[in-house]
Amino acid sequence: MPDPTVEDSIRRHLAQVMDPELRLPITQLGMVGDVAVDGEGVADVTVKLTIAACPKQQTITDDVTAAAVRAEGVSTARVHLDVMTPEERARLKEDLRGEGGKINHFAQPDSLTRVYAVASGKGGVGKSSVTVNLACAMAADGLKVGIVDADVHGFSVPGLMGITDTPTRLDEMILPPVAHGVKTISIGMFVEGNQAVAWRGPMLHRAVEQFLTDVHFGDLDVLLLDLPPGTGDIAISVAQLLPGSELLVVTTPQAAASGIAERAGGLSTQTEQRVAGVIENMAPMVLPDGSSLDLFGSGGGQVVADRLTEDLGAEVPLLGSVPLDMDLRSAGDAGDPVVLSAPESPAGSALREIASALAHRPRGIADRSLPFGPA
Known part of the structure; x- marks a missing residue:
């Protein structure tokens, strides 16, 4: 005769098993069916x-x-x-989405997710590498983090994250792959091989909108969006779809790059976004003898921060400088972010410090409804 005590014990242990995509206990998701144990201790689950x-x-x-x-x-x-069954799946989707159904939860007034749109004036400044490493560093610090690869034409996040899995479709709901504790979605997960994506404005807007409504990220502490370089369609769409998002401007120290990066931050005056800060990538490399190699010059990040502070009339800090580092390049090629594979390297240390500063910034509650009322 089955021992109900043992069966209850099994179910308690199964409550600690997390679904690898939804990151919730399988018992909470209704995935556990019959549990039985015979007299010899063999359990059938x-x-x-x-x-x-x-x-x-x-x-x-x-x-x-x-x-x-x-x-x-x-x-x-x-x-x-x-x-x-279809009925069980429908109940699961309803439980996951909560009230309101298919909506962009990150745009709701009561959302507590901090949203950072990582922007740059031009390509080739390492914006995607910065995005991926900030996300992984925050996840390693215990936060629930997601990435939207909004660079539809030049997607690179799946490769930098080492993601080869495709998203799982739960009817019209999409469950994003999880790597290094970060839920990630990219158009690169839906195209064959290295196929080019030749889309224009309306389709680009719709793609970003679907990433924010059809993809189930669950409750996140931080959502990062890797924007394409420049101030085009997607940058404007993200500002419209995520009015509470903040810009992180990535530049190199080079004067030509910093001048263009200033334009990316200046877009905030039109989109009414806040610029959270500037990140200088490819800063001087420290050589083995202690000297430094200013391959792209120096000081460009601080110049951008100072100019944006003056132009916007609000302080825009230089959040940090990430030095040129072979570990950063090799980690990206291997799909193993440097903040995890070489956390004590010059680039790994700098990126972890920036991530920590962003993750622990105080969050305002102005204009937010609190979960209680007058007695």
Whole structure:
């Protein structure tokens, strides 16, 4: 006869198993079906996948098996995979989306997610590398972080993150892949090979809008958007779709780059976005003998910060300077961000300090409704 005490113990252990895509307990998601234990301690656990072709089914099977055998009285565990019914899937989507259904939750007045749009005046300044490393550093610090690769024509985030998985579709809802603890979405996950994306304004706007409404990120502490260089369609669309977003302006020390970066920050006067600060990338490299190599000059980041402070009439700080570093380049090529693979390297240390400063900035509650009322 099955022992209900052992079965209850198994379910308690299964409550610690997180769905690898939704990052919520499988018991909370309604994925655990029948649980039975025979007299010899062999447990049979049924798990209901969200879709039959779930790409993470082996991970789920391994995690459930490991959790079940930790329960007292269980010697081995067998996992039986099933699939949710359309009704169960519909209830799950409703629970995930909450009230309001298919909306851009990051644009709601009561959203507590800090949204940073990482911008640059020109390409080639390392904006995507900065985005990826800031996100991974924040996630490593315990925050819930997401990335939207909004550089539709020049997407590079999947490669920098080492992501090869494709998003999972739950009917019209998209579950983003998770790498290094960061939920990430990019148009590069939907095209074949190295195919070019030849889209114009309206389609670009729609793509970003779908990333913010159809993709289920869940509750995030921080969302970073990797914008394309310049002040074109997507930069304007992001400002419209995410009115509370703040700009992070990335530049190199070179005068030509810093002058163009100033324009990217100056766009905020038209979009009514706040500029959170300037990040100087490719700053002087420290050589083994202690000297420095100013390959792209020096001081350009501070120049941009000072000019934006004067132009905008509000302080725009230089958040940090990231030195030229071979570790940063090799980590990006390997899809293993430098803040994780070489955290003590010059670039890794600088990026972690910037991420920490951004993550721990005080969050204002002006114009936000609080979750209580007068007694």
